[in-house]
Amino acid sequence: MLDLATLGRLIAQHRSARRLTQAELARRARIGRSTLDALENGRATELGFGKISRILASIGLTLKVTEANRGRPTLEDLIAESDEQP
Numbered sequence: 001m002l003d004l005a006t007l008g009r010l011i012a013q014h015r016s017a018r019r020l021t022q023a024e025l026a027r028r029a030r031i032g033r034s035t036l037d038a039l040e041n042g043r044a045t046e047l048g049f050g051k052i053s054r055i056l057a058s059i060g061l062t063l064k065v066t067e068a069n070r071g072r073p074t075l076e077d078l079i080a081e082s083d084e085q086p
Contacts, residue, residue, distance in 0.1 A: 005042040007052070012040040014059045028058040 015025050022040070026033040031051050038044040039055070056062055066074070073081070 004039070004044055004047065008039040008042055008044065011036075011055055011059065011061075014061060015040075018059055020059070025055065025058055029054040031055065 015022070020028075022036050023033050026036045029036070029051070031054065035044070035047070035051070036055065039047060053063070
């Protein structure tokens with residue numbers, strides 16, 4: 001299960017990869033920079049779906065809802081894992 005702290009770290013990685021500052025991403029997502037900072041650094045305890053959706057869309061990501069797989073990897077997980085190996 002993806003928690004808010006993990007999501008924040010992923011957002012920070014993708015933001016940095018796109019060479020965006022927190023201020024630039026916050027402006028694009030129409031949220032406060034302090035809110036983005038709290039999310040990226042694991043201090044956000046709650047954040048609305050609308051804000052998360054705007055942040056993700058601003059860096060070219062989206063959330064995907066799937067059924068829980070009881071800890072077993074999906075085909076997509078296995079493909080992604082094999083793509084990451086040299």
